[in-house]
Amino acid sequence: MVTSPPSVVVVTGVSRYIGARVAARLAADPRIDRVVGLDPHDPPAGLLGLLDGVERIRADARAATEAIADLGAEAVVHLAVTSVPDPQHGGRAAMKEQNVIGTMQVLAAAQGTTRLRKIVVRSSTAAYGASFRDPAVFTEDTEPRAVPRGPFARDILDIEGYVRGFRRRRPEVSATVLRFAPMISSSAETSLTRYFSQPLVPTVLGRDARLQFVHVEDALEILHRSVTEDHPGTFNVAGEGVLMLAQAVRRAGRIALPLPESALSTGAALLRNLGVEQIGLDQIDLFVHGRVVDTTRLIREFGFTPRTTAAAFDEFIKAHVAGSTLTADRLAAAERTILDGIRRVRAAAEVSVAESAPAGRDQP
Amino acid sequence: MSQHEYRDMLPGHAEFRLPAPAPAQRVNGRRPIPEVPVAESSAVQAAGDTVDVWDQRVAKGLAFLRRRLAGSYEVDDFGFDPELADALFHPMLKILYRDWFRTEVLGIENVPADGGGLVVGNHSGTIALDALMLTVALRDKHPNDRHLRLLGADLVFRMPVMSELARAAGATVACNPDAERLMTSGQLVGVFPEGFKGIGKRFADRYKLQRFGRGGFVSAALRTGTPIIPVAIVGAEEIYPILADLKPLARLLGVPYFPVTPTFPWLGPLGLVPLPSKWLIQFCPPIPTAHLTEFADDPLVVYNLADQVRETIQATLHELLEKRPDPFGP
Numbered sequence: 001m002v003t004s005p006p007s008v009v010v011v012t013g014v015s016r017y018i019g020a021r022v023a024a025r026l027a028a029d030p031r032i033d034r035v036v037g038l039d040p041h042d043p044p045a046g047l048l049g050l051l052d053g054v055e056r057i058r059a060d061a062r063a064a065t066e067a068i069a070d071l072g073a074e075a076v077v078h079l080a081v082t083s084v085p086d087p088q089h090g091g092r093a094a095m096k097e098q099n100v101i102g103t104m105q106v107l108a109a110a111q112g113t114t115r116l117r118k119i120v121v122r123s124s125t126a127a128y129g130a131s132f133r134d135p136a137v138f139t140e141d142t143e144p145r146a147v148p149r150g151p152f153a154r155d156i157l158d159i160e161g162y163v164r165g166f167r168r169r170r171p172e173v174s175a176t177v178l179r180f181a182p183m184i185s186s187s188a189e190t191s192l193t194r195y196f197s198q199p200l201v202p203t204v205l206g207r208d209a210r211l212q213f214v215h216v217e218d219a220l221e222i223l224h225r226s227v228t229e230d231h232p233g234t235f236n237v238a239g240e241g242v243l244m245l246a247q248a249v250r251r252a253g254r255i256a257l258p259l260p261e262s263a264l265s266t267g268a269a270l271l272r273n274l275g276v277e278q279i280g281l282d283q284i285d286l287f288v289h290g291r292v293v294d295t296t297r298l299i300r301e302f303g304f305t306p307r308t309t310a311a312a313f314d315e316f317i318k319a320h321v322a323g324s325t326l327t328a329d330r331l332a333a334a335e336r337t338i339l340d341g342i343r344r345v346r347a348a349a350e351v352s353v354a355e356s357a358p359a360g361r362d363q364p
Numbered sequence: 365m366s367q368h369e370y371r372d373m374l375p376g377h378a379e380f381r382l383p384a385p386a387p388a389q390r391v392n393g394r395r396p397i398p399e400v401p402v403a404e405s406s407a408v409q410a411a412g413d414t415v416d417v418w419d420q421r422v423a424k425g426l427a428f429l430r431r432r433l434a435g436s437y438e439v440d441d442f443g444f445d446p447e448l449a450d451a452l453f454h455p456m457l458k459i460l461y462r463d464w465f466r467t468e469v470l471g472i473e474n475v476p477a478d479g480g481g482l483v484v485g486n487h488s489g490t491i492a493l494d495a496l497m498l499t500v501a502l503r504d505k506h507p508n509d510r511h512l513r514l515l516g517a518d519l520v521f522r523m524p525v526m527s528e529l530a531r532a533a534g535a536t537v538a539c540n541p542d543a544e545r546l547m548t549s550g551q552l553v554g555v556f557p558e559g560f561k562g563i564g565k566r567f568a569d570r571y572k573l574q575r576f577g578r579g580g581f582v583s584a585a586l587r588t589g590t591p592i593i594p595v596a597i598v599g600a601e602e603i604y605p606i607l608a609d610l611k612p613l614a615r616l617l618g619v620p621y622f623p624v625t626p627t628f629p630w631l632g633p634l635g636l637v638p639l640p641s642k643w644l645i646q647f648c649p650p651i652p653t654a655h656l657t658e659f660a661d662d663p664l665v666v667y668n669l670a671d672q673v674r675e676t677i678q679a680t681l682h683e684l685l686e687k688r689p690d691p692f693g694p
Contacts (some may be wrong), residue, residue, distance in 0.1 A: 132522045135541040136442045142541070206524025208445050210531075242439050250435030261524075292441050328434040335430045342422055 005031040005228040006074035006118055011131035012064070012106055013080030014056065015039040017188060018122070020047040020218070022077060022223050027053035031228060036071055038064045039080065040098075041089060060102075075118040075227055076110050078103065081159065083124065083152045083190045084280065092151060099155035107166045110173070120176045120226045121163050125212075126153035126282060127179055130289040136210075139294045140179070140234045150282030160234075166353030174232040176298060178222060181238035181293065182286075184312050185216035186319030193316060195279060199323045201249045202267070202279070205258040209245045212238040213313055218306035222298070231301050236293035245287055252317050253324025256327035261288065420677040442542070443531030446511065453533050454503055460493075461500045464640050465599060466694065469505045471647040472660035477508055480547040480590040481650065483554045484581060486573055486677050487562030489600035490623050492516075493638065494563075498554060498597065500534070500643050513546050513553045515539075515581075519620070553590075555581045557670070566622035571598070571685060573678050579670035586660035586669070591650035592671050596680035599643030602691045604628065641691050644684045648676050 009026050013019035014037030027035040035053065040060040043051060057067050066077060081099055085092040103121070110119050128134065129144030130153070148154060159179060167175050182192045195201065214237050222237050249256045259267070261284065270280045300306050306312075321327075428451055431437055437447045461467050475481065485498060499512040514530075515538035521527040536542045538555065546553050556562060561574040585592050606623045614622035627633030651673065659665035 132527075133518045133537060133539065135545075136536045137542070137545055139541070149472075202526075206442075206528065208528045208531075210439070210441070242441055242443070244439055244445075247435040247437070247439065250433060290443070326433060328436065331430045331434045331569050335426045339423055339426055343419065346419070360416065 002322045005029070007187070008036070008071055008073050008115075009034070009077060009227060010036045010038060010068055010071060011054070011072040011077045011079060012038045012102075013078075014051060014054065015041040015043040015047070016049065016079070016082070018183070018219070018223075019079040019219055020050045021216075022050075023054045024050040024141060025220060026077075026227060027223050029224070029228065029250055034071075035072070036067070038067060050109075055171070059220050065105055065112075068106070068109040069113050072115045073110075073113055074114075074115055075120070076106065076116065077120045077223065077227060078106050079122045079223075080106075081122050081155070083123075083126075083282070085151075096151065096295050099152075100158045103159045111166060111170055115171060116170075116173055118174045118176070118227065118230070119163075119166070120178065120223065121159065122223075123160055123177050123179045123234075124152070124156050125179050125181050125291050125293050126150065126286075127156045127160055127236065128291065128293075129153065129157075129256075130285040130291075131288070134289065135158065137294050138236070140236060140297055148282075148285055150280060150285050152280075152282045153285065154171055174220050174225045174230050176231050177234040178226065179234065179236050179293070180219055180235075181212040181214045181291070181309075183216045183219050184213040184316045186315050188216045191283070192322075196248065196252050196254065196316070197323060199254060200257050201252075201254045201323060202264060203245055203249065203256045203258050204264055204284065204287045205260045207245075207261070207288050208247075209287045210292050211243045211245055211286070211290060212242060212292055212309045213246060213316075214238050214309075215307050215312035218312075221304060222302060222306070224251050224303065229302075233297075233301070235298040235301065236295050237298055237306065238293050238295055239312050240295060240304050241308045241310050242292055243288075243309055243313055248313060250326065251313065251328075252320065252328040253330075255325055269296040375600065393546070413562045434624075434682040440530075441665060442513070442534070442536045442546070443515070443528075444511075444534040445532040446534075448532050449511070449534060454500060457496050458504065459499045460638075461497050461504070461643075464638070464645050465497065465603075465643040466640075467497060467501060467599070467643040467645060469645045469647075471502045471649075472505045472507075473503075474647040474649050475502065475506055475510065475552070475593055476591065476650065479550050480588065481552045482543075482547060482581060482590050482592045483512060483552060483595055483647075484592055484673050484677070485554065485556055485597055486571075486681060487556035487558040488565070488570070488597070489638075490563055490604035490606060490625070492556070492563055493603060494597045494600035495554060496557060496644065497600070498595065498645065500553065510552050513551045514554045515543055517559060525587075532649045540580055540584045540587075544585040544588050547584065547588045547590040557581050560620040564609065564623070565606065566609070567601070567607060570601035570605075573674055573681075576670050577673050579666045582666045582670045582673070583660045585653050586656050586666065589652075589654040591652050592673055593650045594676040594680070596646045596648070596677050596684055598642070598684040598688060599641045599691070602641035603638035605639070639692070642688055644688055644694050645683055646680050648680055651676075 009032055011019055011023040011026065014023045020043055023035055023037045026032050037051060037054045037056045038059060040058065042058065059067055072346060080102055082095050085095040110116050126148065128138045128142055129146050129148045130145035132147055135142065163175060163177055184193060185192060246256055264284055268284065437445065439445050475548050488494060493513050498641065502512045511534055514535040516530055516535045518537055520530050521537055543553055557576040558574040565574060587624045604623060607624060608624040610622040610624060614620065625635065656665060
């Protein structure tokens, strides 16, 4: 197995936050000569600054196949996997096109590239599906017991299927599949961070899911290491520990609004038709079943421990104080007020009893 | 005695002392007089008015409420919330355990002081109250106040509200990965291999152990080298005696059985009150499995061990029934 970092790295999906950040990090790494960013879309202005040292090729997946071969890529980092349909870029149809067909074509191109040594694919813990018979904690070897309802989860299952095929056909290429828990940080914007930033957070009535998050910086570190070091295999990437959904909502100082599952699904579908993508079936599945993964393999193989779920979420809360109502400080203040009130009332009652009692006894 | 002397003896005067209460005696697990530890009462008397019990209680309650509302509590990977279990579930269940069922626990010394253990019990009682009472018994009687982590049917986790209560109380889905993960992390795991066959059986079949399934619990214990502690529970059979099972209705509702008891469904919600039977819980000596780790996939070893556990529980049940001639006795 080769252990030296690859000299030419192709990163797909650089028009999005994670892709741009990874490309920038790799470009800043002196051990890597050339970082090429592939994406059918232009990155937004906010990310352009990051991509200074990155050659960008604006091409869809089919054109990309030629690009990967022409460039003589030694490593491909496939990050063009979207979790939420983007109404500006064609909605769910385009999302599926990008996730499934895009992955297929990138892997096909990678398969035909002789110099390729390494491929890193972004996956998600949604790969474990959602079933009531699921074990509480998923290891990398757990097979999904039921096909999930969410479109993203289905895409992920397809993507991992293609990677399995790739591994069979090119066993000498080190393929790393990283199953990320939902990412969170003070600045990143994902559907889940938007969800937790609302003042009133809709949840599923009668369900309290176990959630895990991974800090964006830790996710970037893991992605970086999987390019520069050799870590073939599938790895769960998540922060240790668990936050219950209700607990997370409370820690964020928001107010939970429990809705029956059917009402939530209908409401989400209505909003989707209006072009507002707040929560989809993926999120509802997550909120009903919860998802906790075992990260022992990641920590052992990468020698890196991501910060805990609670710590990652704390950082997110600190950056999103606006919009919170029931903060810990206010609750503590309310507790003191109530306690003082009760003490005053009791003290007053005791004084009045003490005043009346001797008077009553002195009566003949 | 002069009037002054008499008045000075009345309550309210500092030197007046009520005669000391007789020491509390345990009668069948029920405490007729609240037990007051001697040391504590003397400490309270010595401190006088400075310790305000009610103030402490109010402050404690408010702090608990604040912690819950602010989300500042810890939950483990399985969703177990020890704070909520200790503050809410156990006190409520303990009323049922102590005052309603007058539970007596025998052989608690057979439960390991620490480290993993698999507690295997007989299942009965229409709804799984025996599992909850076993949890309370271990928390109440074990010197180290151990938490029992129950393995439940997936039906429990399919139901909203119920699933979250079960997880918060420390239960998880009955599957080998979860059982092995709990046991390797040194937890005490509770399992009822009879499952619905046990709790849904007729009153006529009471205290007859049903089939033990495929013995998945044994292979989980063997794989992790965890000792198996058989436990016999007497009393749960009489709480909701099943006279008949309306199978078509059960199929319609998607539940494994629909019980007809002397009180349910005739009395409506009142039929949900369990009959006050007398409960006995006996923990049997642990069966070590550390030397059998390589036989976890050997069906013969697994089946024989499952059978041994089953026979132990059945024999202990007969012994306990002899100790308790009257199901509703004191």
